[in-house]
Amino acid sequence: MIHPVIMAGGTGSRLWPLSRQLNPKQFLKLTDDHLSMLQLTVARLDGMESADPLLICNEDHRFLAAEQMxxxxxxxxxxxxxxxxxxxxxxxALAALQLAKATDDGADDPLMLVLAADHLIQDVAAFQQGIQKAIPLARQGKLVTFGIVPSHPETGYGYIEQGKELEDSCYSVDRFVEKPDLATAESYLASGDYLWNSGMFMFGARQYLTELEKHRPEILSICQAAVEDANEDLHFTRINEAVFAECPEDSIDYAVMEKTQNAAVVALDAGWSDIGSWSALWDVSEKDANGNSFMGDVIAHDTTSTLARSENRLIATVGVSDLVIIETKDALLVAHKDKVQDVKKIVERLKNDDRNEHINHREVYRPWGVYDSIDSGERYQVKRITVKPGAKLSVQMHHHRAEHWIVVSGTAKVTNGEKTYLVTENQSTFIPVGQVHSLENPGVIDLELIEVQSGSYLGEDDIVRYEDRYGRS
Structure with a gap:
């Protein structure tokens, strides 16, 4: 049995404005109308003999990740x-330590299948066949990586030079190569000896820890100390922050794969892409006769080779080509397809200007539901709040704002100071400044309400929590 380990970190800044710091690309429905990139990663394990996936994600994304799982x-x-x-x-290493701890020393070394949550694989059958080829190599103590058979001279990926053939489509690794220039990439493609470095791996948990101890012992020792002081919170494993913060930053390629004598690579031709930019998404999207890929409300005239995605408003194009046009509730991106790598410079500018459009969307997900910031101005803010059945916001208080709640649908159970009461459709209630309060959905359908905030300061950090079922401070 294999143990899938899915790495769901990262921010995907080159896919702004859809990808944001608190809602990055692995949680977005980029290539499928119904499933996020994370959910597609999990779905392609269907039919394989595998344990439930183990996720590694950022603290800020924990509830979003848990809900999508x-x-x-x-x-x-x-x-x-x-x-x-x-x-x-x-x-x-954190995942390997946890898996090794969960099995007896005398038992087989648990096989880890390390996947990224934000990759696209179009041929799932070929992907699973590649996994099966890797299993016996990993059982022999090999650290197996999956190399993608290149389709063109790509300068945005690292490469793996194949060594001698071990099994069908399985090779030893001669070397790992950094992202090349175009001429070098063309020579790699012509030789047939190089594969794209996918960042997917399979190896025994204990085998990986042994190699890490050999090549980067300081990383292993700090991870061991951080895991030993971990605690369980709901179904989250919280490792020691102070200890882990001292850990050196290093990729598995630099720390282990480029140094080990036990590296192997499985050649994989499965329609893989890391969807690292808007042009990469255009490459893998279905297109019309003019080479356009549209999603949402788009009307085009004399338009070619363009990617346009609308979430809310009509996008109309006339006489353009090779553009990327992305519309969200609070931002609009227009870029040439050849310049989409520079989208991250816009994100840097937003950070430097102390704006928040790179942090989150107008819609913000919480463990109890979602809110949409509809309008704001001096001393007021309006939100549309949706609370899931059985969910409850924290018992809290605000120093600087009052709140007026109007129920649109469903039933709200409101605690307002010493009083607890129900508020139903078309009814409202008022929460004064400094009043301890909470909001709960006791029903079986979503609770939707409009919240009007007023006061001298309306930031999300003006929340004093007294009680929270989701473990937030």
């Missing part, structure tokens, strides 16, 4: 929370 059929998904990013070598 619940939707995928894993109600009590196991999730390791990274308090800070330290790249892939430490992240994988």
């Amino acid at each position: 619940r939707q995928a059929g894993y109600k009590d998904a196991r999730i390791i929370l990274e308090p800070c990013g330290r790249n892939t070598a430490p992240a994988i």
